[in-house]
Amino acid sequence: MLTDRQNKMLKLIVSEYIKLAKPVSSNLICEELDCSSATVRSEMAVLEEIGLLEKTHISSGRIPSEKGYRYYVDNLMELKEMNAEDMLKLQIIFKNQQLEISEYLNYSLKLIAEMTNYTSIVLGNTSHENKLKKIEVISLNENEFLLIVITDKGHVEHKKREILNVSLEEVKKTVSLINDLISGTPIDEVSSKLEFEIKPIIGRYVKEHEIIYNTFYQVFKDFSSKNINIVGKNNILKQPEFNNLDKVKDIFNKLDDVDILNKIETDDSDINVYIGKESNIDDDMTVIKTKYRTSTDEGTIAIIGPKRMDYDRVVGLLDFIKNNLEDGTGRR
Amino acid sequence: MLTDRQNKMLKLIVSEYIKLAKPVSSNLICEELDCSSATVRSEMAVLEEIGLLEKTHISSGRIPSEKGYRYYVDNLMELKEMNAEDMLKLQIIFKNQQLEISEYLNYSLKLIAEMTNYTSIVLGNTSHENKLKKIEVISLNENEFLLIVITDKGHVEHKKREILNVSLEEVKKTVSLINDLISGTPIDEVSSKLEFEIKPIIGRYVKEHEIIYNTFYQVFKDFSSKNINIVGKNNILKQPEFNNLDKVKDIFNKLDDVDILNKIETDDSDINVYIGKESNIDDDMTVIKTKYRTSTDEGTIAIIGPKRMDYDRVVGLLDFIKNNLEDGTGRR
DNA sequence: CCTAGCACTTCTTTTATATCAGTGCTAAAA
């Protein structure tokens, strides 16, 4: 248990370090704490002993340790009112009543990336969580068809396919067979159901069944397994802790790695803060994320920035978006 | 007019520099040229005089100047047979008969980025080049509709919209009005035609015309004006000439700037090489690009890399893709 | 016209030196 002064001090050090990105010296904060720098130093030594502060070298000022950030986030951070400017800008997006959820998400997270200079990520549904609701087909011209796949969670994807020597009638027949027989199947199992349940049947009913089967097989095989959208990657280059090319290289590669990003997905619908090592991306980065859930859709949104991140602000922003999405305030 | 030996020498210097990324010394190439390093040095001095070579400092080896690269590309480069491995990998993509053009493009340019460690770009159509062919509407549930916009060049886009208190019938009526009256209109003019030609009419025929009009207006207002796809941006970090954070920052920002990328678009259907300053991106970068044109689609594909780029190989790769797309070899 | 040889230049790396910011500790003051 920390004393009042220790709490106040840790809070000061975290916020100063967030602001200036330089180790915080005893001199810098002794005024605020109303005591001499020597007193601050001995108190700092105590906090370092506990493991909440660190030094970059023996005679440097202090920076928060991972545990220190954790303590700050869990105990010291106060969720102040979102700043008016941030609020205003975001509201412009949510005031628009005509967008679909993915658009609200993408616009607002893009805006956040710009405002904060961090990086934001929207993770859509995984294909095994989406079930086939129905397929539609639209004829574009003699040989080209537009196949539209709609899932139960409202995810829609379209693919144009060329099918030679096959009439629209036959394609439509196949489509309605699929809709009747395998709607409700998780997307990533559709391919195999096509093979074992549909193929034998259309073999009897449809003339050019081989061609049609192949086309549909392909469409579902390629169904984008995950909808990942990253905005503001370049902002990483703005942070002083990443002025090192090797580090940047590593982080950029991780942000391109779908598998690593998928791990970001969270079960929890609270706003979660993963600091440093916990982030699984880089020891100097923090990931703040939350799950949103609407009647038709769910997914994860995340903000990635340096460990030295403006925690209060980001948590506030994510919270705002999550709430606006979920109760549709301003949308209806 | 250069002598044979000068040509041979310039070619050697360019290819050595491309390989090693270090200024080429007289010693390194005197064996190949079958003369002493002193002879090479005096010949180098001549080529420098002409402006084809440069030094990085007074006692350094030589590197090609921009003019030197230009001369190399225009006169010395020989389009050797594409290497077997590259060819094989690309053919796997084009052998697949089921894809649509954008998929062939994206897959093959992604592959090229991986193989070469450069960055590739696909520029789709601009909205003023696309004309509205037709709209389709699919009902998802009571209040949600899927609006599908199809252009004459085969570009397709879908948007989900929520429209309250309006029946599918009314939406369909509006859709068929739009299809009858303004198909053929360039996409970026549709919004205004909607306002002046459609709005007055549906005002009479359709009950909730205000809501429907707003929805369609929004859909076309947001119609993605340009389809830009960049792959392999991180490869820039691998090139030794870009081991400088400020430079990387600048380049990454430019690659995010839609306006600058749009300038990459070319009129010419040949393969064009833009070296250094000509690239408009960075003095140390080269852009190699070409336009492809099929019966239904056209656009520009480009590879971006260091000035010290493997010109022969990239030109070969782009040529292969362009040809495969255009005559549909392997696709039918 | 070509080439061996050598002085010369610049870059790179290493070593040394000075300055600065900020700590830890001690002993005295509160």
Added chain:
DNA sequence: TTTTAGCACTGATATAAAAGAAGTGCTAGG
């Protein structure tokens, strides 16, 4: 017991000097 002033000490940073490496230009002779 807690706080504070004072000071020696440490590591980071910047600048300078010195040594070594790479490669050129030039000259004189083949």
